[in-house]
Amino acid sequence: MSRTQDELKRQAAEAALDFIEPNTIIGVGTGSTVNYFIDALATRKHDIEGAVSSSEASTARLKAHGIEVLELNHVADLPVYIDGADEIDAHLRMVKGGGGALTREKIIAAVADKFICIVDNSKVVGRLGAFPIPVEVIPMARSYVAREIVKLGGDPVWRQGITTDNGNVILDVHNFDIVDPVQLEQQLNGIVGVVTNGLFAKRGADIALIAGSNGIEKVTLT
Numbered sequence: 577m578s579r580t581q582d583e584l585k586r587q588a589a590e591a592a593l594d595f596i597e598p599n600t601i602i603g604v605g606t607g608s609t610v611n612y613f614i615d616a617l618a619t620r621k622h623d624i625e626g627a628v629s630s631s632e633a634s635t636a637r638l639k640a641h642g643i644e645v646l647e648l649n650h651v652a653d654l655p656v657y658i659d660g661a662d663e664i665d666a667h668l669r670m671v672k673g674g675g676g677a678l679t680r681e682k683i684i685a686a687v688a689d690k691f692i693c694i695v696d697n698s699k700v701v702g703r704l705g706a707f708p709i710p711v712e713v714i715p716m717a718r719s720y721v722a723r724e725i726v727k728l729g730g731d732p733v734w735r736q737g738i739t740t741d742n743g744n745v746i747l748d749v750h751n752f753d754i755v756d757p758v759q760l761e762q763q764l765n766g767i768v769g770v771v772t773n774g775l776f777a778k779r780g781a782d783i784a785l786i787a788g789s790n791g792i793e794k795v796t797l798t
């Protein structure tokens with residue numbers, strides 16, 4: 577990754593601090609962009625009630641900064657969830673899960689009032705699907721799910737050597753021709769043995785903070 581892209585990730589992450597309300601709990605995603613956000617959040621740690629985390633990696637980083645990590649089951653009110661994406665389109669639908677954290681991310685996103693997506697401008701696409709769609713699968717169902725995915729037109733590749741925080745495996749699905757991301761998200765989730773998939777289309781982002789050479793572009797769904 578270029579130094580410039582890294583710098584843009586940091587800028588997008590820091591812009592998300594403007595959406596942090598005092599005395600609230602913050603939903604925190606996973607990945608290299610979110611790592612910058614966690615580092616920035618540390619400067620506000622005395623203003624917030626704590627965080628809920630979408631991965632063991634983010635939990636460790638939050639705790640290293642002295643930010644309290646709360647269990648989602650104990651949290652009823654989550655105003656914002658901040659996370660990155662592997663791809664995002666003009667409707668703020670996303671592909672996520674390049675780091676394998678998609679299921680916990682999708683759960684926290686479902687609870688949050690607002691999903692704020694922080695990305696550098698290389699993540700913006702006209703159409704989702706150039707980045708392979710991660711699908712988290714119960715291990716014993718891996719081959720069955722792969723065969724079903726082929727019937728849907730995708731080419732699944734087992735992400736070998738990786739176990740998710742939930743003890744499952746990931747199939748990265750290449751070559752989907754994604755005309756209707758909401759429909760494909762539902763079709764994939766309908767396969768028995770699939771835990772969830774990395775299409776965040778039904779529940780996309782509410783706001784995207786896109787860092788580019790001219791600064792931060794804020795995109796909001798109207």
Ligand SMILES: O=C[C@H](O)[C@H](O)[C@H](O)COP(=O)(O)O
Binds near residue numbers: 609681
């Ligand atoms: O599982 C990982 C997450 O969905 C990440 O948000 C996504 O992969 C983007 O990560 P990064 O900020 O490292 O590009």
